[in-house]
Amino acid sequence: MTSVRKATQKDISLLSRKLMKLLEDKNSDVYQDNVAKFGIPEEYVRGVFAEKTLLKAIASGKARFYLAFEDNEIIGFAQTVKQDATTAELDRIIVFPEHERKGIGTQLLVQVVDDLKKEGVHVITVNAGKEETPARRFYEKNGFKLVKETTIQTPWGKELQLAIYKLQLILS
Numbered sequence: 049m050t051s052v053r054k055a056t057q058k059d060i061s062l063l064s065r066k067l068m069k070l071l072e073d074k075n076s077d078v079y080q081d082n083v084a085k086f087g088i089p090e091e092y093v094r095g096v097f098a099e100k101t102l103l104k105a106i107a108s109g110k111a112r113f114y115l116a117f118e119d120n121e122i123i124g125f126a127q128t129v130k131q132d133a134t135t136a137e138l139d140r141i142i143v144f145p146e147h148e149r150k151g152i153g154t155q156l157l158v159q160v161v162d163d164l165k166k167e168g169v170h171v172i173t174v175n176a177g178k179e180e181t182p183a184r185r186f187y188e189k190n191g192f193k194l195v196k197e198t199t200i201q202t203p204w205g206k207e208l209q210l211a212i213y214k215l216q217l218i219l220s
């Protein structure tokens with residue numbers, strides 16, 4: 049049975065460890081498709097997933113983490129960041145490889161949407177890599193509409209082509 053809930057501070061250390069573990073196998077699809085393909089330096093990703101970075105995000109009062117569990121194991125997570133009173137960004141959503149395509153990502157998203165709607169958020173935005181077909185299909189299946197495609201300069205000095213989506217929860 050899968051369950052989804054908001055992460056507490058106590059969960060963050062476990063989540064960070066699980067994420068670091070994903071980085072161990074450089075040949076895995078998850079590493080190749082989400083890190084290697086974009087030329088992201090390993091140190092940068094380790095910084096993003098470090099316990100202290102995740103805790104700092106929570107402490108800011110703007111970020112929130114949702115966890116999906118199966119048999120007390122974390123099998124996926126979503127991170128949201130509140131931009132202002134009516135806008136939030138879905139910063140990342142990851143379902144661990146062996147659990148993909150079983151509706152877990154959708155379950156996480158449903159919880160995110162429910163909570164943000166209750167808080168008066170009107171719009172959720174999300175960025176996907178232009179070539180990230182699985183993520184793009186996932187967002188499109190869940191009602192996100194393409195806003196534009198654009199190119200950004202990444203913090204690690206490479207250009208990245210993005211597809212920017214939004215999900216309108218309440219008409220502004």
Ligand SMILES: CC(C)(COP(=O)(O)OP(=O)(O)OC[C@H]1O[C@@H](n2cnc3c(N)ncnc32)[C@H](O)[C@@H]1OP(=O)(O)O)[C@@H](O)C(=O)NCCC(=O)NCCS
Nearest residue numbers: 140141142143148149150151152153154182183185186189
């Ligand atoms: C994208 C992701 C979060 C989707 O989670 P998931 O639990 O596998 O998705 P679901 O089972 O809820 O899928 C819902 C729908 O999304 C679409 N989808 C999901 N994975 C897909 C894939 N690999 N290829 C094409 N469409 C896909 C499908 O329309 C699917 O519906 P269907 O299975 O009835 O056809 C997950 O694949 C993932 O973690 N990928 C790696 C990390 C990533 O890219 N994250 C997003 C950017 S941070």
